[in-house]
Amino acid sequence: MVNRAVEVDTLVVVRGSKTVLPGLSFTVPAGQVTGLLGPSGCGKSTLMRAVVGVQRVRSGSVTVLGEPAGSRQLRDRVGYVTQAASVYDDLSITENLRFFARVLGAGEDDVRRCLDAVDLADHGDQVVDNLSGGQRSRASLAVALLKQPDVLVLDEPTVGLDPVLRRDLWALFHRLAAAGTTVLVSSHVMDEAERCDRLLLMREGRIIADDTPSAICEQAGVADIEAAFLQLVEGGGRR
Numbered sequence: 230m231v232n233r234a235v236e237v238d239t240l241v242v243v244r245g246s247k248t249v250l251p252g253l254s255f256t257v258p259a260g261q262v263t264g265l266l267g268p269s270g271c272g273k274s275t276l277m278r279a280v281v282g283v284q285r286v287r288s289g290s291v292t293v294l295g296e297p298a299g300s301r302q303l304r305d306r307v308g309y310v311t312q313a314a315s316v317y318d319d320l321s322i323t324e325n326l327r328f329f330a331r332v333l334g335a336g337e338d339d340v341r342r343c344l345d346a347v348d349l350a351d352h353g354d355q356v357v358d359n360l361s362g363g364q365r366s367r368a369s370l371a372v373a374l375l376k377q378p379d380v381l382v383l384d385e386p387t388v389g390l391d392p393v394l395r396r397d398l399w400a401l402f403h404r405l406a407a408a409g410t411t412v413l414v415s416s417h418v419m420d421e422a423e424r425c426d427r428l429l430l431m432r433e434g435r436i437i438a439d440d441t442p443s444a445i446c447e448q449a450g451v452a453d454i455e456a457a458f459l460q461l462v463e464g465g466g467r468r
C-alpha cells in the first residue's frame with residue numbers, strides 16, 4: 230500500500246493571467262482525513278482540480294496512488310465532489326444513484342450503502358429539484374461513494390449545512406478514513422480544522438503549514454487554528 234496517497238511536487242498553475250499556484254509541494258498521507266483550509270480565492274479548488282487531473286498545469290507534477298493525476302488507472306479509484314451538485318434535478322435521489330450505479334458497474338446494494346452513508350435513506354424518493362442545498366450536496370457525495378474510491382476529494386462539502394449535519398458528515402469522513410480511504414476535504418471555515426487528522430493551511434496559492442492541528446497550534450504557541458493562521462501570515466509562514 231502506498232502510504233503517500235497524493236504527492237505534489239513544485240506545482241505551478243496559471244489561470245487566465247493569474248499564477249494561482251506558484252510552485253506547491255506537499256504530500257497527503259493515505260487513510261487519513263486531511264483538511265485543505267484557507268480563505269476564499271486562495272486556490273483550494275484549483276489545487277483539488279489538479280489532484281483529480283482536470284486542471285491544466287503549467288509545470289510540476291501531481292501523483293495519486295503512485296500514478297500521474299488524471300490517468301486512466303485512477304478513474305475508479307478517485308472520487309471527486311465539486312461545489313456544484315452533480316446529480317440530475319429531475320430524478321429522485323435513488324434514481325440518480327441507480328443511474329450512476331449502472332454507468333459505473335455498481336449494484337443495488339451499493340445504492341443502499343451510499344444512501345445510508347450520507348443519511349438520505351429516508352429521502353430516497355425525493356426529486357433532487359426539491360432538496361435543500363445540503364441534501365443536494367450529500368446526494369452528490371453518495372454518487373462519489375458508489376465505487377468505494379481509495380481517494381476522495383471533497384470541495385467544501387459542509388458549506389451551508391447545519392451543525393448536526395456537519396458533525397455527521399465529518400464522522401462519515403472519519404469512518405471512510407478508518408476503512409482505508411484517503412479523504413482530502415477543503416473548507417474556508419477555520420473551525421473545521423480540529424476535525425481533521427492533518428491540515429494543509431493555504432494562503433494566496435501557498436501552503437503555509439502542513440501538520441496535525443495540535444502540532445500547528447503548538448508550534449505557533451496559540452490555542453486555535455485561526456490564531457495560528459494569523460500568526461503564520463504575520464510571521465511569513467512556510468514557503
Ligand SMILES: Nc1ncnc2c1ncn2[C@@H]1O[C@H](COP(=O)(O)OP(=O)(O)OP(=O)(O)O)[C@@H](O)[C@H]1O
Pocket residue numbers: 244245246247249267268269270271272273274275276417
Ligand atoms: N477560470 C478561471 N480563470 C481565471 N482565474 C480563475 C479561474 N478560476 C479561478 N480563478 C482564480 O483563481 C484563484 C483561485 O481560485 P479557487 O477557486 O481555486 O480558490 P478557492 O480557494 O477554491 O476559493 P473558494 O473557497 O471561494 O472556492 C482566484 O483568484 C480565482 O479568481
